[in-house]
Amino acid sequence: MAIATAWGIATGMARGMAMADPLAELRPLHLPPEITWWPPAPGWWLLALLLVLLIVWARIVVRRGRPRREALRILRAIEQQDLAAPALAQQVNLLLRRYAMACYPHCMAGALTGQAWLEFLNRHSAGRDFCSSAASALTGAAFAAHAQIDTDELFALARYWIRHNHHGKSAQRCAGDREDKGQSKGQAQEPAQAVLGTAR
Numbered sequence: 001m002a003i004a005t006a007w008g009i010a011t012g013m014a015r016g017m018a019m020a021d022p023l024a025e026l027r028p029l030h031l032p033p034e035i036t037w038w039p040p041a042p043g044w045w046l047l048a049l050l051l052v053l054l055i056v057w058a059r060i061v062v063r064r065g066r067p068r069r070e071a072l073r074i075l076r077a078i079e080q081q082d083l084a085a086p087a088l089a090q091q092v093n094l095l096l097r098r099y100a101m102a103c104y105p106h107c108m109a110g111a112l113t114g115q116a117w118l119e120f121l122n123r124h125s126a127g128r129d130f131c132s133s134a135a136s137a138l139t140g141a142a143f144a145a146h147a148q149i150d151t152d153e154l155f156a157l158a159r160y161w162i163r164h165n166h167h168g169k170s171a172q173r174c175a176g177d178r179e180d181k182g183q184s185k186g187q188a189q190e191p192a193q194a195v196l197g198t199a200r
Contacts (some may be wrong), residue, residue, distance in 0.1 A: 068166045071099045075158055085149040089137035092158050096121070096138065105164045114139050126164040128157060 100109035
């Protein structure tokens with residue numbers, strides 16, 4: 001009798017403890033798997049694609065502007081030379097011809113002379129006038145030993161023309177130079193870098 005009573009008391013205490021702690025019957029927690037770096041989230045793929053496109057665009061811009069930077073460097077070197085105005089004008093004229101051949105490889109600009117050469121520069125000068133007295137030195141008529149040439153204006157015109165014409169973009173604007181092509185058939189074509197890198 002005493003044993004039965006003790007068993008009943010123990011069972012009742014166990015049930016009371018179980019009822020007092022309802023969480024004791026819950027199953028243990030299952031943690032989610034650890035987050036790994038691969039595969040990346042879609043946002044990282046988009047960022048990588050944008051970065052690649054930016055690098056490609058930057059390389060295209062730098063490569064396209066290389067002939068222009070080289071021409072401006074040569075122009076600065078000419079400007080620093082201690083030469084007479086006719087000699088400076090002749091070197092500027094040669095540089096413009098070389099750069100025009102690089103920018104307009106299908107226009108045969110290198111073979112133009114006299115007024116046709118000035119008209120070509122005017123068509124692609126973005127508003128600057130190449131019919132001034134300083135620009136007339138480019139035609140060869142002012143290469144005399146005692147010619148009066150405004151070299152400051154001449155260098156300003158040349159610098160402006162180089163900055164507003166560059167290889168790649170200008171190829172689509174050769175339609176207006178068909179008459180120039182007729183005057184210069186048979187002239188050999190040269191790549192942009194080769195034209196600027198070869199002395200005339």
